[in-house]
Amino acid sequence: MNGSEKPLLEIKDLTAGYGPVTVLWGVSLALREGEITALIGSNGVGKSTLMRTLSGLIAARSGQIQWRGQSIENADPADILALGIAHVPEGRRLFGAMSVEDNLRMGAYLRRVSRAEIQRGIDRVYAMFPKLAQRRNQAAGTMSGGEQQMCAIGRGLMSAPRLLMIDELSLGLSPLLVEQLVDALIVLNREGLSILVVEQDVVTALELSSTACVMDRGRITRQGASSELINDPGVRQAYLGALTH
Ligand SMILES: Nc1ncnc2c1ncn2[C@@H]1O[C@H](COP(=O)(O)OP(=O)(O)O)[C@@H](O)[C@H]1O
Ligand SMILES: [Mg+2]
Structure with missing residues (x-):
């Protein structure tokens, strides 16, 4: 340094x-x-x-x-x-009964930004992980481990972090x-x-x-x-x- x-x-x-x-x-x-x-x-x-x-x-x-x-x-x-600082915890800790999209939305719950801005964030996550877009209405807990990890990372990104801890x-x-x-x-x-x-x-x-x-x-x-x-x-x-x- x-x-x-x-x-x-x-x-x-x-x-x-x-x-x-x-x-x-x-x-x-x-x-x-x-x-x-x-x-x-x-x-x-x-x-x-x-x-x-x-x-x-x-x-x-x-x-x-x-x-x-x-x-x-x-x-x-x-x-x-x-x-x-966003934290993607060990074992993902998604809200298993909630949809992928609602899990992503939860990641932004502290942000004081417009609905349109949040939707843009969700769309960016979907562009990065197209699998999540296909499964946006599926309960997060029913997805594969890899899809859940994508969703957990996406949820972390929804807070617009500077540092992502995984x-x-x-x-x-x-x-x-x-x-x-x-x-x-x-x-x-x-x-x-x-x-x-x-x-x-x-x-x-x-x-x-x-x-x-x-x-x-x-x-x-x-x-x-x-x-x-x-x-x-x-x-x-x-x-x-x-x-x-
Ligand atoms: N919730 C907890 N209550 C008590 N001890 C814990 C808890 N979580 C972890 N530990 C203990 O803390 C130590 C470090 O665990 P952890 O931070 O999970 O290690 P790592 O992530 O490097 O595998 C271990 O001895 C573990 O048993
Ligand atoms: Mg550990």
Whole structure:
């Protein structure tokens, strides 16, 4: 990061957890505007907890979260969403009995814009994911996993975010669908959207992202250019074991 460029999101010494259990033990991380950042790490290290803390679903116990220079570590989820941070949670969490289109509409519930503007947002999501347009009146819970992930990402986009956080992008999806989602994220990123993505498939994660950070037991232990991390012996051994030669 060059000296004059302020991070989009800056996290310092963040601790958080559930009841008596501490999960985040001092997370420090800076995200640059316009980048796709991958968050990788084994199961249970705290990736989802970090995203939940960033989106205000879990209270920070200590530390700072600065969003474009503003402290948000104690802000409400609705305020954080309105500031431009959207969260596509693990397991999508759609309203299963509601139609695709109503789920998309829910993503815009905080926006004070005209119906026409919201309809334009919905149409943009349909242009990106034509499958959703075909299924606009179908109950979201009856769609395939991949279609649900498209709908969840579309719902996130409906809040007109600056940063889209996606937890477990590809979990349970076919390679073809993952490719479609990756292509869509690359297009969105080219249009200016910053993205933080948790992705179990480290090869996909490092190919999609420009920067990557590795999380281990509640801390960020590595951060660097994805193109460098993919060749890092430690990363390869820990996460790409089968590919090491
Ligand atoms: N709702 C919860 N209540 C209590 N503990 C939780 C809860 N969610 C996650 N944890 C615990 O927090 C730790 C980190 O979980 P999580 O953030 O989901 O990790 P990851 O997303 O990296 O797999 C785990 O030990 C998990 O058991
Ligand atoms: Mg998780």
